[in-house]
Amino acid sequence: MTRPQSADGADATASAGPLQEADDLTELQAIVRRVVGARVGTHPAAEDLVQETLTRVLAAAPSVDPGLLEPYAIVTAKNLVASMWRDDARKRRNQHRAADLRVPESPEAQALLGEERSAMASALGRLDEHERALLIEHELRGTDTRTIAEEEGTTPGAVAARLSRSRARLRVEYVLGLESGDPPTDRCRPVLLALSAADRRRQRELDAATHLFSCDFCGRLSEPLLARGQRQDGVLRIPVAADPDIVKARGSARELAGRLGFSRTDLTVLATAVSELCRNIVRFAGSGELLVELLDEPRPGVRVTARDRGPGIADLEAAMRDGVSTYGGLGLGLPGVRRLMDEFAISSEQGAGTTVTITIWGKDPST
Amino acid sequence: MTQTTPGQHLLSELVAHLREHRTRLREEWAERIQQAHLLAAMTPQEMAAETTSVYDNYVEVLETGSVEALQHYARDLSERIIPRGVETHEVVGIVLLLRDVLARSLFEKYQRDFGLLNQVLDAYEPAANRIANTVAVSFVDERERVIRQQQDAIRELSTPVLPVRERLLILPIIGVLDSDRARQLTEQLLAGIRRHRARVVVIDITGAPDVDVAVANHLVQTVDASRLMGASVIITGLSPKIAQTLVTIGVDLSKMNTIGDLQGGLEEAERLLGYAVTKKEDATLS
């Protein structure tokens, strides 16, 4: 994909990517349609599969070399078709017990959970000592890059770069662990790493495009890697275990949302809701964590997930009922939080913990 | 995973070269910026400081492949220079100039070995383009944010909250109210209370043809929020139909200060301003 270089390097075209996107897309769509058509024929879901593939490819586009888009589109289409057949087969198998699908599947889900845990453990084990220490310091203890940089006498930028490389490796080792088998060729691991790190230069050096075509193994793994890599940047993970964490957490959420240009009212509403959720964690579960994600579809928004492994809420319905005051009822402040937010979801299991997910969308200022 | 590819090796050689000639290359770059009449809004001192930072960030991206630090810096820089009228083309222009200055110096260094030169440029070009993209995107993002802020300010100025006299505001509600507009009116009213140090607010809904349950709820919230800021609210022009809606959602109308028409509302407001302090209940929350 390297084009001949004008020797003085002075041609001022920045990356040619965005301008050609429309053409590329039409071309990609034709390819994807062929791939899907060859496998499912005129199945009613064919067009959905094509659109879903394109959506995923576009989402991954910023992290792959342009030359890789085509092979990535093809493996994604293949994967989607395969998983549709799988789902269909499972539905057929379970049709006679349509009344309750969840119970029979639960042991399977349990096994999956166990597998995921052991994959994560083995992935961590495969990192070198420095990478592991850095990830633990930042992701688990929550030390920020500036502090780590100061301790190590380097710049926050360099720490961030190392962190993102370590995360990329962890993701690769994790999906490899889930596959529970070694990759078939020597090239697989470096290619997967370049994909995971969204390192276009490296992807090109390794000729990842050709490899993805010929290696089914990497074709299958490329998708979770790219999908994961996408979400890393806008996500903030805040441990919540004591009173001061409540104030810190709502400040961080406010700051993150501030980057989206939210109004002061929306920022205050978000901070207040976060405050209530964190208090519930501290009061009733002792500790837990908060995930703050920035969303950009269909418009800028913030999603906060508060989860704990506390005792859970025995009577969810009662907890969601408005008391005379917020400290009437069960005193969880949850009805108020629901009123403040655009979206609200709660799940709780006694003895296992509670997860509350709230979303607020930016208000369109032009109305 | 310790083997280094030729590309990586070249890139680190390149980085070393750029570090070694930092002063000369940076000055050459600054000169070309000046010749191109870019960033004319900056003083020579500022220019020297910023070009040094951009140069170092640039080389760091080439070295680490991570644009995170550069992104931060670019956003920060944009925030500082946008209010001074720096345009997008100027920012993109200076980064492209830097790209060219560095590319030229690479050309000089490797010109005797064309094969090697090609390899070096192959390693350099994608990274350089990525940097140009990053800076441009950061700048445009920041600019959009500033524009949004300015729009907010303009909307604020066109607020329908009318200060009739000291400590007294009127909020005439005209036309159809949906939840979005109702929310905006509330925000404007509350900001207006603080700006005008209002003690009494008259909300006149004579001009609102219909009020659904959501908007009625909103009206109640507006009254309560105004009280929290220390202002009493009088509602005028309440049609029987809207009054009915309020009762339906469980509002105790006797706790709301409602007056038939705007004239009566204003008289009541005068009275409150005169007695506001002695009649304590009027300034309290239910």
Added chain:
Amino acid sequence: MSILRQGSTLIASVHTALDDSELERFRTDLVAQIGEHRSRGVIIDVAALDVIDSFAALTLRTIAEMARLRGARTVIVGIQPEVAFTMVRLGMGTGSIPTALDLEEGLALLTGGVDDGRRRP
């Protein structure tokens, strides 16, 4: 936070966001001082708070109630517009505690400076 005495009035200002234990300490300190100085009025300035959640609102109400039992009247001043809007949407009020725009208004309310609104008709 700081607590100042002006005649028979206590003026308590919160300067930064307080966490729950700090709010509780604030409540204890303030109520103790009300008793100690036999204050007749209390002004709590919350202008610096960018969030008043259910616990903060409850604390303010508790202070006012305890002050009332000791014979003092409480006024909350300085609630920011966004905070006021959020509080009512959350379902929180300050109960029946009087509120005022700022310190000056709060003092006027407590000391009964009736003429303030009339000075410039």
